[in-house]
Amino acid sequence: MMPSVAFTSMLSCAVAVSTVIAAAQTRDPRRSGFEDMSRESQAMQRDDTANPGMFAVLEGEELWRAKVGSRKTSCADCHQNAEVSMRGAAARYPSFSTAWNGPVDLQGQINLCRETRQNAPPFPLEGPELLALSAYVGKQSRGMSIAPPDDARLEPFRRQGEALYNMRQGQLNFSCANCHEDHAGQRLAGSLIPQGHPTGYPLYRLEWQGIGSLQRRLRGCLIGVRAEPYAYGAEEYIALELFLMSRARGMAVETPAIRP
Amino acid sequence: MARVLINLPKAKRGEIVEIRTLIQHPMETGYRPKGDGTSFPRDIIRNFVCKLNGIEVFRADLFPAIAANPFIAFTIKAEEGGTMTFSWIDDRGRSQTETADFIVE
Amino acid sequence: MTERSVQPKLSRRAALVGGLALIVARPARATPEAMQDAIRDFIGSAPVRAGRVKMDIPPLVENGNSVPLAITVESPMTEGDFVKAIAVFNEKNPQPNIGVFHLGPRSGRAFVSTRIRLGDSQNITAIAQMSDGSFWSGSVELIVTLPACAEN
DSSP: OOHHHHHHHEEEEEEEHHHHHHHHHOOOOOOOGGGGGGHHHHHHHOOOTTOHHHHHHHHHHHHEEEEEEEEEEEEEEHHHOHHHTTTTGGGGEEEETTTEEEOOOHHHHHHHHHTTSSSSOOOOOSSSHHHHHHHHHHHHTTTSSSSOOGGGHHHHHHHHHHHHHHHHHHTTOOOOHHTTTTTTSSTTEEEEOOOOOOOSSSSTTTTOOOOOOOHHHHHHHHTTOOOOOOOOOOHHHHHHHHHHHTTTOOOOOOOEEEOO | OOOOEEOOBBTTTTTTEEEEEOOOOOOOOOOBOOOTTTOOBBBBBEEEEETTTTTTEEEEEOOOBBOSSSSSEEEEEOOOEEEEEEEEEEETSSSEEEEEEBOOO | OOOOOOOOOGGGHHHHHSOOOOOSSSSSOOOOOHHHHHHHHHHHOOOOEEEEEEEEOOSSSTTTTSSSEEEEOOOOTTTOOOOOEEEEEEESSSSSSSEEEEEEEGGGOEEEEEEEESSSSSSEEEEEETTTSSSEEEEEEEEEOOOOSOOO
C-alpha cells in the first residue's frame, strides 16, 4: 500500500503548491515607496507631529480660508469645509478640464480657480503657496484609493504619458521604465529603486529638506539620466502623472508622505 | 513666525511621557554654496528650552548639524501639571515661544 | 557654548558671536582631532569611561540630510543620581558639534531624540555628563551613502 500513500502525499503537496501560487497571484505586486523606507522614516510619516510635511498642510489650511483677489473670495467661500468637499479630490487628478480642453493636475486646477473664480494671480509653480494648498487638499484624500477618472478624453494624454515613461532619453539613454520597472527593488548606489508610484505628493523629501511636487521629483529623474527637464507645468509632466496615477490605481493616497 | 508641531501627551501622576517638538526652520548651515562662490549666510536655531510652570525641564544647544525643521523629543516625569512653554531662539536672538497645558491626572 | 569653526568664511561671524579661539583650517571639515578638541571643551580634564550611553541610529543612513538619532543613558534619574547633559559630536561634518542636551531628575529618563545631518560616513560619539561629575561615552560608526540621483 506504499504507493498509494506516496500518491496521497504528492497530491496534498500539489494542492499546497497551487494554493501558494494563487495567493501570490492575488497579492498586489505593487509597492508604495513607504514600504521600503526605514522604520524611522515610516514613523516620521505616520506621526503628524513628527512629519515636516504637515507644515505645508497647516499653511494650506490658512490659505484655504484666505480671502484673495479683486473679489475677496476664499477657497472656502465656494468649497466650504475642505475636509468634506475635498475628500477624494486629489485621488482623481489629473482630470479633464473643459477650460483648458486638456488634462489639468491638482496644482493647475488650484491656479485655474484662482484666475477664474478668485480673480487672483496664479501661484508660481513649485512655490510654497501652491505646494501648501495642494498638500492641504491632498491630505483630505489620505488613505483613500487612487481613482483616476474613466474619461475617454483623458485617454490620449494617458497614452502620451505611457510613451514618455517608456521612452529612452538623456545622455544616459534611460527610460523611466529602465529603472522603475526593470530594476525596481534593486539598489542604485546605496538607494533603493522604488516602483515609482506617485502616492504621496506633494511630499517631504529628506534630500530636499522640504516639500515638493511630483513634477519636481520627475525633474530630478530627468536630470539623473542627463536629459533636459521639462519646464514646470509642461504637458509632458501632466501626461506622465496621468499614466503614473493610472498605474497606481487603487493604491492609497499618503499625502503628505515622507521619502528619503 | 515659524510653524510648530508639539506632541504633549496627557499623563498619569508619576508616569514618564515623551514630548515631541518640530519647528519649521531651514537650519541654514552657512556652508551651502550659492552660485556665485559665496555661501548662504548661516541661520540656525541655536537654543531650545522647555519650562513647566516657569521652571526649566529641558534645554538643548543646537549646531548646524541638526537637520532642517528641527525635531527634538525628550521625556518628563509627570509630577505636576501646569503650563508648559517651548522656546526656540535663533542666531539673531529672535525667539518664538509656544504654550501648552500639561495635564496630569 | 563654545563656537568653533573650521570654515574660514565663517570666521568673522563666529568671532563676533562666540568671541572665542577659532581653528582655521582647510579643507572645510572637522577631523577626528577637531572632534577630540570639541569633546575636551565639554569634559575639561575629566576622564571619560566607555559605556552607559546607547545610541539608536540606523547603520545604513537613507539620507545624510536627516538622520534619526536617539540616545539613552543608563541612569536612575533621581535627585541624587542623574544625567546633567548629553553632548553629541561627529568627526567629518564641517563642525564637530551636533548638539548638547541638558536634562535633570524631572526628565524621568535619560533620553533624547533628534534628527541630524551627516556629510559622510563617520564616527558619532555621545558623551553623558553625570550629576557626580563623571563622564560616560558611546560611539557608533555610520555609513552615509550619497543619493543615487542628485537633483542638480
